[in-house]
Amino acid sequence: MPRLSDIGDSDAVDDRYSAKVIVYVEADDDANIFYGLTGEDIMAYLEFKPSNTIGGGKGQVAAQVRERRPRNRRIFGLVDGEEAAGAGAIGQLINCRTALFEVAGAANDGLIFLAHHEAENILLMHGDLPALIRKEATIARSAAMRDDEIKSRIVVAVRHFFQAALLKYASRSLNHLAHSVAPQSGCRVIDSARFLDLKSRREILESIRQNIEAEGIITWKELQDEVTATWKLVRQTYVNARPDETFGVGERMRLSDGKSVVKRLATLSGSQPAKWANHLLEDARKSDFAGQFREQLLDITQAAA
Numbered sequence: 001m002p003r004l005s006d007i008g009d010s011d012a013v014d015d016r017y018s019a020k021v022i023v024y025v026e027a028d029d030d031a032n033i034f035y036g037l038t039g040e041d042i043m044a045y046l047e048f049k050p051s052n053t054i055g056g057g058k059g060q061v062a063a064q065v066r067e068r069r070p071r072n073r074r075i076f077g078l079v080d081g082e083e084a085a086g087a088g089a090i091g092q093l094i095n096c097r098t099a100l101f102e103v104a105g106a107a108n109d110g111l112i113f114l115a116h117h118e119a120e121n122i123l124l125m126h127g128d129l130p131a132l133i134r135k136e137a138t139i140a141r142s143a144a145m146r147d148d149e150i151k152s153r154i155v156v157a158v159r160h161f162f163q164a165a166l167l168k169y170a171s172r173s174l175n176h177l178a179h180s181v182a183p184q185s186g187c188r189v190i191d192s193a194r195f196l197d198l199k200s201r202r203e204i205l206e207s208i209r210q211n212i213e214a215e216g217i218i219t220w221k222e223l224q225d226e227v228t229a230t231w232k233l234v235r236q237t238y239v240n241a242r243p244d245e246t247f248g249v250g251e252r253m254r255l256s257d258g259k260s261v262v263k264r265l266a267t268l269s270g271s272q273p274a275k276w277a278n279h280l281l282e283d284a285r286k287s288d289f290a291g292q293f294r295e296q297l298l299d300i301t302q303a304a305a
Contacts, residue, residue, distance in 0.1 A: 021046040021303035023112075024064045024077040029277070033119045034078065036281045038294040046303040048078070065110040076301055077111045080118040081255075082165070085172035086189075089113075094233045094255070099293040100300065112300055117165055120258030120277065125250065126287040127280025129154060129265075136269035136276075155249070157264045160201070162256035164192035167208065170226035174218055190223075192257040196264065 023046060025031050031048040038046075051060040061077040069075040078100075084093040089103045096115040103113060116122050130150045137145045145153075171190040190208060197204055209220045234251060241247035253261075259273075262280075266273040284290060298304050 019045075021074045021076065021301045022068075022072075023048050023297075023301065024051050024061045024075070025049065026051060026061055026079060030078075030119050033122065033277070033281060034293075036285045037122070037290040038297065039285075042294065042298075042303075046298075046301065062107075062111060069110045073110075074301070074303075075110060078297075079111060079113055080116075081114040081121075082117050082168065082172070084113050085169040086176055088173070088176040090169055090173050090230060091233055094230075094237060099289065099296045102300065112297070116254050116258065117256060118258045120262050121254055121256065122258075122289065122293075123277055123280035123284050124158075124253050124258055124261060126289045127283040129280065132276060132279050133265065133269060136266075136271045153265065153268060157261050157268075158249075158253050158256050161192060161195060161258075161260045161264070162252040163201070164195035164260065165255055165257045166227050166230055167223070168192045168257070169230050170223055173230070174222065174226055178217075193260055195257070196260055 023034075025034065025048050028050050031050050034048050035042070051064055061079050065075055065077040081093045081096075084090055084101075084103060087103050087105070087108055092101055092103060093113065093115065099115055101113050101115055102108070103111065114122070116125070130147070133150050133153065134145055137150075167190045175189065194208070195201070195204055199207075212218060212220055212223060234255065237251060238248045262276050263273045266276045
């Protein structure tokens, strides 16, 4: 029987009495994507639970896991791959060739990282993006787009937000180094969604440079050096994959800011990003990746054991 103090606290009841594996996630949208990939039958022994802390995000997911996992080892957290940079593990994200990975260290106990920048990147890579763009463009313009137009639109958007993601990875990596010396220190994380602004990339970068100099915690050169170091890690994966010329395209799509790519492409087509996510998920759930994602998640959590 639950203790009287547990009544009304669903988390406390889950911790003590649930036979299911509980996997905290950053948002409701993430839970919907993950159920789409795994199939809802997984609910018999595993539940994706959005963080109940206002704001969501990896920090809140980690806090839930840190608080509850000591009482229940069947508590986990599933976070965006971009968070690996903040854990000092950007190299693991870049070199990961599975659906998920874990990062060593007590601070990451129970946390599982996506091998993509975020959940939306899975949809971009494993949904039929060209077909969706063609469909939406036809509705808006009453004429189908050419294949080369579609490819160009995707490549331009992905390149733009891959460069944005490199800045975000760099700022998170620098923060990890700062925190290891002095907790609560470090620069403000660069929000790659700033690149949704229709200003030129030069103008956006100049604005970021001014912000960094005004903040006075790191220098523009330190950030540039970290971006270069991260790019070199990505570039090495290209070299290792030769002669597969499509590998680099896929890597940029995996590591770019996925939400922003979806928003940009949807906006260009005159439609809503939420609608795109639902359409792409229908394709992604039928992909080989969906099976790989489910299998590895069950292996890490031992949910079906």
